[in-house]
Amino acid sequence: MVAPAVALPAISSPVWDSELLRRYDTRGPRYTSYPTALAFHEGFGPDALSEALARSNASGRPLSLYVHVPFCRKICFYCGCNKIATKNTALAEPYLSRLDREMVLAARHLDTSRPVEQLHWGGGTPTFLTLAQMGDLIDRLDARFGLSSSPERDYAIEIDPREADVFTLRHLQSLGFNRVSLGVQDLDPQVQQAINRVQPRQLTETLMEEAHRLGFRSLNLDLIYGLPRQTAQSFARTLEQVIELNPARLSVFNYAHMPERFPPQRRIQEAELPSADEKLAMLQATIALLTDAGYVHIGMDHFARPDDSLALAQRQGTLTRNFQGYSSHAQCDLLGLGVSAISRIDDVYAQNPTDMTRYADALDAGSLPTQRGLRLTQDDLIRRSVIERLMCDMRLDMAAVGARFGIDAPAYFAAALARLAPAERDGLIEWQGDTLVVTQGGRLLIRHLAMAFDARLPHDAPNAARRYSRIV
Known part of the structure; x- marks a missing residue:
């Protein structure tokens, strides 16, 4: 109930x-x-997910689809995501085929007349895919689940401004996306150099201007505080520039330096990381500057304009949380597709392998690639x-x-x-x-x-x- x-x-x-x-x-x-995912266990496998998918049909809940695209052309040193570094877009072709196979296997157990209210492509870098590959993936999703054209849909994609242009945005709009999230992290050139992500402001600004012109419903910018070479003053300057860009939403994450878990972080010089007190000063500046600019602090690291759907959902008591953070689309069953993706279906969580070979082997054997999970x-x-x-x-x-x-x-x-x-x-x-x-x-x-x-x-x-x- x-x-x-x-x-x-x-x-x-x-x-x-x-x-x-x-x-x-x-x-x-x-x-x-x-x-949390630490409670998932390998005694939960493909059959348990299949049963949960079938059980979920009785609820009539709408669907949310998450698609993990693990490819990146360059590795950012702060990153803790599951990704594969390559510049060869042809390597995505077998992955797209296996994604389609996973869709087919999952759709067998789902009532696909249930509306797909939410779609999110994350990574990695989803815009690593060519325009043709992105179109092909949307066609496959539509064929298996039936995508929505409702103006209330929330179809979002994460974009690396270094690997996208105005033509990319126009193509994404034609595919049905109505929300974009741009990775920025920091606009200070010294910080960008320290994290191996050189990204001039103009790249972000150009994309945002085009997204506004095209009528994308909501733009999100991702920032990170606690990165090497950051100071409270330098991060405040980044925030002031971001406020000028006027995004509808902001995610301002606390950098967690865990090199024992995430090998790329071993490239970061620990001596260049800000102190705990400096990080607190960055957080304080973030909240002060963004609230003074009219943003609502939704919770934790999320901020939104008062008229954005996140702020509206919070005021209405319908805000929810999922693996992408805060969401305005409550009561959806979430199906995760791709390597490392996590599903929340009915009363279970199910996670795919984080290893590409294990993910591919399961699908090539005709099985859903569920590696671990939990029934609540x-x-x-x-x-x-x-x-x-x-x-x-x-x-x-x-x-x-x-x-x-x-x-x-x-x-x-x-x-x-x-x-x-x-x-x-x-x-x-x-x-x-x-x-x-x-x-x-x-x-x-x-x-x-x-x-x-x-x-x-x-x-x-x-x-x-x-x-x-x-x-x-």
């Missing part, structure tokens, strides 16, 4: 308290899923809902939780609420009747607050969260 949407009070900008931020700046999940328990479903609402609404109506799941919510979450007692004493949360409200001072620490409800995170182990990035 899905609770009706309830309009929420407008969310104010967070209050800055450096001492509190330092004290609570531990490591923790980003909660693009609950349970009733407790998982309850906690997933609670964590998602807390992170999206910045509040949690315990009475509504109890009514939805038929539980005594305060008793059910007694341990979680006890873990939140210090945060309440520090003014990060407060109770308004039966509703737990995240204060302005607590919004920057929303990941810490959500962790209290995570039953799969060993709360008593000091190094339990070492595989996660820092919260601030």
